[in-house]
Amino acid sequence: MNRSMRRSHASVVLVGLVLTHLAMAEAQAQIRLLQTNSTDTMVHLIDPVTNAIVGEIPGIPVAHGVAAAPDGSRIYVSGEAETALKIVDPHTLRVIKTIPLSARPNNISITPDGKKVYVGIIAAPGAIDVIDTATLEKVKTIAVPGGIHNLYVTPDGKHLVAGSPAGRRLTVLDTSTDTEVWAWEGEAIRPMTISANADGSTDKVFVQVAGHHGFVVLDWDSRKEVARITQPDVPPKERYDSNYNGAPAHGIGVAPDGKTLWSTSRMNSHVYVYSLPDLELIGGVRTGTDPDWIAFTPDSKRAYVANAVSNTVSVIDMETLREVTQIPVGKGPKRNGIIQLSSSQ
């Protein structure tokens, strides 16, 4: 290869590297954290590259749950004040449709194929509303024992796991029929998260229950409690003085790579990290006050913890377990999630 050819080859490689880098940056730029503000009127969009607020969805007082369509084409937000599910265009960040719900909602969950959104109805006597995302209509209200606070579609999309604090019951539905298949009773159910086996089937459900500073581990196949993890203590003077709304731990998630479990502590203003599947404590990270919900970037590099009293979001480097920064948001930030915008957006 002569000098001219070598130079040409080097140029091609350089251009290739630049394009690859730009493509990676573009791909990263298409991810947004969706952050609700439970005592405010807007939902924020945060760019995980800059950790800056880059968008705001106005006009949703007392937003509770948030979820994104798997193809990034829509954002769904449940509004407690309006008793409605708001459908949002991720381009314009405007509400394009408001779907009245059967009663006051709490959290929501979407199926992996994006075809159904389930809405937990916390108002007594409790229910689950089913939204068809093709027609954008409420097509069904499923009666369940006790108001539903949080619900989750399993990673394989086959089941819905719904938790009731007042009903002290975890209800599992078959998503193909929307009928109950089993239940676990006796505890006031708060946030949960779900781990999957290598084949995608459900492995465990990790359940935060009222009054317990930690979480319960439910084995999916046996439908039984197999462990109860208590999170570390801190000296009393370092605790946040509150009754924690009955839930000293209120926010839990499995990292996208499936290697770690993260559980927040309102009591200690920390998030604790456990290895999976052995549940060994890896460490803890101090957050803002009253850490609640947690979301992760799809590459499992950053965790975002909503601090409901500090009115901030803690950004945590998941490898070093250090808080990178806190992002000021609206009042009472709680539920959050990730949207991966499609390339056309």
Next chain:
Amino acid sequence: MASSSCRARSRKSGLLLALLAAFGACTTPARRPAPAFEPGVDLPAGRGREILMASCLNCHELSALPLFAAFYTRDSWRTLVLTMKEHGADVDGAEIEVLADYLAQYFGPAT
């Protein structure tokens, strides 16, 4: 933005209640001394105020109450109070009605 218009509609002097946000549930029904309000919070006087302070502030800071005003009727508030009772709020039958009246009067669409 809707936040300002909503607040303008409600025209409540700074108030309370996130009664709902976490409305998930408080499981500590025992009444405690009502905490002091945040600076600037001004809740109209009345029996409903006393019940709200005694039964709701145990679990909920009340800063979002005005956000419901544009949407919540008396029936909505009553249902919410009943839900909270299921979650452990210490309110009896008569207090439920008083509280629903109070919330509807000061945080209902007509106000």
